[in-house]
Amino acid sequence: MHDQRPSGRQLFDALQPADLATRVADEVLDAIGDGRLRPGDKVADARLAKELGISRAPVREGLRLLESQGLIVSHPRRGFFVHSYDADELKEVYDLRECLELHAAEAAMSRMTPADLDRLAAQVKLLHDLATEGQTQEQVVQDFAFHRMLCELGGNSRILRLFDQIAAEMRAGIALVGQLYSDPSEIARTHDPIIDALRARDVDRLREELREHLQDAQIHVVRLFRTGALNPARTEDLSEAERRLILR
Structure with missing residues (x-):
């Protein structure tokens, strides 16, 4: 190209x-x-x-x-x-990201202080504020920052290094799909249940909410890549539901 x-x-x-x-x-x-x-x-x-x-x-x-x-x-x-990612590569990245984050989040639950929870909640509030201001690219960056915080709180430096590598790869893919997301407020709202689970110190609920959060993104992004629907010339063919679910 x-x-x-x-x-x-x-x-x-x-x-x-x-x-x-x-x-x-x-x-x-x-x-x-x-x-x-x-x-x-x-x-x-x-x-x-x-x-x-x-x-x-x-x-x-x-x-x-x-x-x-x-x-x-x-x-x-x-x-x-x-690098142009294909559907299979993106699926592998999402699979690895899910494994890393679920493990790190469970570890973070046992280590988390009230100040740590306040920091995570403030990051989600920032996602809402950026959505209101229409700063979608910055919102993507701060979305990653939230998930990195969870990995950091897990206390495993190797997991954190792997997440940083994955985040770099994901930014390359999101640069292509981020422009298709029609409601940035939905990106912020999908993080609220994760904060609620952390606040309740409910590890089972946290795993469920985080897994759903990540798997929804994987399912829709990979499917759209596999069908070629993310070709910019074909974005008008996407349904509103598909656009809403591209980024989580």
């Missing part, structure tokens, strides 16, 4: 020297997450270097870092591209 954006439009701001490869990776990851770079888009290292105000060497190093995480793919003589 070729980059069809106007050649005069600059995607990135210039960087200052200091750990440039990591910062390049962060800039590209942000562009994937907010939809400036879409799955299948070419990431021209020469253009990226020019816009960031640095040489091509750290740009290539940063892109190789993202390639090692599965977010960028490279092809000989063609260059770097944003």
Whole structure:
């Protein structure tokens, strides 16, 4: 897929020297997450270097870092591209995410302090506020932050590292589907039962609510990817119910 954006439009701001490869990776990851770079888009290292105000060497190093995480793919003589996830890959990511989060959430229940619960509840309130303000891209970022908090409270650093890797992969997919979600308030509301279960310290209810929350997303996103309904040219074919259930 070729980059069809106007050649005069600059995607990135210039960087200052200091750990440039990591910062390049962060800039590209942000562009994937907010939809400036879409799955299948070419990431021209020469253009990226020019816009960031640095040489091509750290740009290539940063892109190789993202390639090692599965977010960028490279092809000989063609260059770097944003990875395009298919339905099977997304299903695998959701399956692993569910396993990690259910385990971490159960552990978090036994470790959670009142201050921890207040922090989680405040994060869900932020999701509601962002929905009201129409800040859908930021809402996606803060949605991940909520789930990361649960993993962090579980106290297993390896699970947290795996979640961070999955979150990076999920951002690439959500960049494509997030624009289809017609009611961002529903994203926030689906987190309320999780907070209620945590507040009640009901581990069985927590597992049930969290599993439903994650599985609903998996079922609908994977089905839409598998049928090709997430092709931007076919978004008008989605029902309202499908649009509401794309992101949970």
